[in-house]
Amino acid sequence: xxxxxxxxxxxxxxxxxxxxxxxxxxxxxxxxxxxxxxxxxxxxxxxxxxxxxxxxxxxxxxxxxxxxxxxxxxxxxxxxxxxxxxxxxxxxxxxxxxxxxxxxxxxxxxxxxxxxxxxxxxxxxxxxxxxxxxxxxxxxxxxxxxxxxxxxxxxxxxxxxxxxxxxxxxxxxxxxxxxxxxxxxxxxxxxxxxxxxxxxxxxxxxxxxxxxxxxxxxxxxxxxxxxxxxxxxxxxxxxxxxxxxxxxxxxxxxxxxxxxxxxxxxx
Amino acid sequence: xxxxxxxxxxxxxxxxxxxxxxxxxxxxxxxxxxxxxxxxxxxxxxxxxxxxxxxxxxxxxxxxxxxxxxxxxxxxxxxxxxxxxxxxxxxxxxxxxxxxxxxxxxxxxxxxxxxxxxxxxxxxxxxxxxxxxxxxxxxxxxxxxxxxxxxxxxxxxxxxxxxxxxxxxxxxxxxxxxxxxxxxxxxxxxxxxxxxxxxxxxxxxxxxxxxxxxxxxxxxxxxxxxxxxxxxxxxxxxxxxxxxxxxxxxxxxxxxxxxxxxxxxxxxxxxxxxxxxxxxxxxxxxxxxxxxxxxxxxxxxxxxxxxxxxxxxxxxxxxxxxxxxxxxxxxxxxxxxxxxxxxxxxxxxxxxxxxxxxxxxxxxxxxxxxxxxxxxxxxxxxxxxxxxxxxxxxxxxxxxx
Numbered sequence: 195x196x197x198x199x200x201x202x203x204x205x206x207x208x209x210x211x212x213x214x215x216x217x218x219x220x221x222x223x224x225x226x227x228x229x230x231x232x233x234x235x236x237x238x239x240x241x242x243x244x245x246x247x248x249x250x251x252x253x254x255x256x257x258x259x260x261x262x263x264x265x266x267x268x269x270x271x272x273x274x275x276x277x278x279x280x281x282x283x284x285x286x287x288x289x290x291x292x293x294x295x296x297x298x299x300x301x302x303x304x305x306x307x308x309x310x311x312x313x314x315x316x317x318x319x320x321x322x323x324x325x326x327x328x329x330x331x332x333x334x335x336x337x338x339x340x341x342x343x344x345x346x347x348x349x350x351x352x353x354x355x356x357x358x359x360x361x362x363x364x365x366x367x368x369x370x371x372x373x374x375x376x377x378x379x380x381x382x383x384x385x386x387x388x389x390x391x392x393x394x395x396x397x398x399x400x401x402x403x404x405x406x407x408x409x410x411x412x413x414x415x416x417x418x419x420x421x422x423x424x425x426x427x428x429x430x431x432x433x434x435x436x437x438x439x440x441x442x443x444x445x446x447x448x449x450x451x452x453x454x455x456x457x458x459x460x461x
Numbered sequence: 462x463x464x465x466x467x468x469x470x471x472x473x474x475x476x477x478x479x480x481x482x483x484x485x486x487x488x489x490x491x492x493x494x495x496x497x498x499x500x501x502x503x504x505x506x507x508x509x510x511x512x513x514x515x516x517x518x519x520x521x522x523x524x525x526x527x528x529x530x531x532x533x534x535x536x537x538x539x540x541x542x543x544x545x546x547x548x549x550x551x552x553x554x555x556x557x558x559x560x561x562x563x564x565x566x567x568x569x570x571x572x573x574x575x576x577x578x579x580x581x582x583x584x585x586x587x588x589x590x591x592x593x594x595x596x597x598x599x600x601x602x603x604x605x606x607x608x609x610x611x612x613x614x615x616x617x618x619x620x621x622x623x624x625x626x627x628x629x630x631x632x633x634x635x636x637x638x639x640x641x642x643x644x645x646x647x648x649x650x651x652x653x654x655x656x657x658x659x660x661x662x663x664x665x666x667x668x669x670x671x672x673x674x675x676x677x678x679x680x681x682x683x684x685x686x687x688x689x690x691x692x693x694x695x696x697x698x699x700x701x702x703x704x705x706x707x708x709x710x711x712x713x714x715x716x717x718x719x720x721x722x723x724x725x726x727x728x729x730x731x732x733x734x735x736x737x738x739x740x741x742x743x744x745x746x747x748x749x750x751x752x753x754x755x756x757x758x759x760x761x762x763x764x765x766x767x768x769x770x771x772x773x774x775x776x777x778x779x780x781x782x783x784x785x786x787x788x789x790x791x792x793x794x795x796x797x798x799x800x801x802x803x804x805x806x807x808x809x810x811x812x813x814x815x816x817x818x819x820x821x822x823x824x825x826x827x828x829x830x831x832x833x834x835x836x837x838x839x840x841x842x843x844x845x846x847x848x849x850x851x852x853x854x855x856x857x858x859x860x861x862x
Contacts, residue, residue, distance in 0.1 A: 248760075248761065249761040249762045250630065250635060250636075250747070250748075251639075252485075252638075252639040252642045252643060252748070253485040253487075253643075253646065259629055266761065272759060272760065273759075296483055296746045297745050297746045297747065297754070297756065297760045297762070298759060298761070299760070300744075300745060300746050300751075300760065301743075301745060301756065301758070301759065301760030302760065322485055323483045323484055323485055323746070323749070324483060325482060325483075325486060327473060345486070346485070346486040347486060348485075348486045350486075350487050350488075350489070350490040350491065350649055351486060351489070352490055355486075355489060359486070370486065370487065373487055373646055373647055373648075373649045374487075374646055374647035375643045375646065375647065
């Protein structure tokens, strides 16, 4: 059982909704990311999504685009991110998902990547632009090495595709709660609850909901019907704001802690 | 060698190992709807009759196949014919696929049009058909391209389109595509993305090819009528690859017709500043398709350089990758300097100012001609006219001298 599945099992037993945090690896540099990961673990993050920086992040809004550019400018590479995970894994058991575009993996070699990811202690991978139809080899390797393949569902995903995606996703289903790119929003999209119920008809996997969630109020709302809440851009924006601040780690940690607070009593 | 390309791509959009649909999940349903609408339109004679009518009455097709007598004499080799896509309405071949796609948008009931543009020719073509059908239109363009193609920016705005500058990445075509895709995943209900080349996720490489195929269909009939035989060589420039696939496709079964695509050599391959994907690129995944891509060792997409904004792109269409593997087509490159010489040469000898993109094809003909005999025939796709490039060329030519 992967750390991801174990964590969702623990959450279910405790009657709590999980909190998934996304940060871009290497922003502002890999050493800082290492420290932020440990801090987010201390704050109670249940699953950590580590974004692999890419030159052309076409599903991301400006906040994560800029974070990717900062990371690449600071020299982050896929190999560098994997090595950082190896280091951090010596200090924490937090479940780690790599969140990546396909080209860097394609370039690295799918099998080589999966093997290395398993070696360093990655638990799952979310490949943003690799739908199951194109991902046969990737899915086979991930299953072989015992890593979770996390796939997205979105407001445009129809029933036939829900069924297909449900059959390939492992660990959890990531429901993208709105059309569009990543980024903070003032309000949540309509119909999230009904879509989450629809997904439940096709899978027993936990359902994490993300995209546009940026305040403790949003977190409380989503927690009513999702198994986990995902926050990305709101955290990444703060990493950017504090990039030259010696207290970056504790300030980002405090913000994430405030997002998790509504979930601590069990929702 | 002949290639049976009639059944490509396969049902999932693959040309051999190339193409496919490497996109975020939000787009999968949109692509499925687009493909269904296109397959239905494709079977509908009314759709093609309507398209033919607009191509004739509005675009000005068929475009002439012109025997370039003075250029032929100057180069002292084969007879050179120019397929005059520069004479199509808006001054380039892009109008062919823009017209086809907007008719598809109408069938699907979409009310808002978006597009990316590099040189601005696809943006102008899209803005033109959007104006003609009274649809809202937004064009994404890298700010570097906006500067070097200022005339086209003005034309698009005059045509009523909103031109949105893209400041991310290299600020050129690939970044404009990123931004157009971001718009499309956001505005899924009302928006139709008119793609500008035989790139992107399936079904775009197929749709754009089918709408550009008219170039080769006409050229084939025209050369048969004029010369009573097929040409020996076809030459066209290759950015994403729409004008070249448009010329080549109708000749794929003609085993004795050689086809050459000319990429942008920029400052030369050794300089690293070029856009010759088949001379330094590797297999990768960009903008929804598995294709040849210029990239670094870490899989980050490389920045490209060409004097011609329309060829300044990191990837090349999947069908080209496949035809090259089959050895049905061949690819070479022309440098900025060679293209600018050809730009001047065609202007002097024929009174035709070519687009800098098309000048790359002419540049290759200049190299090819001395090795060919006078009895042979070359057809070059003159994909666009060069009015848009005059300022850019003037700056560069002065710089060289």
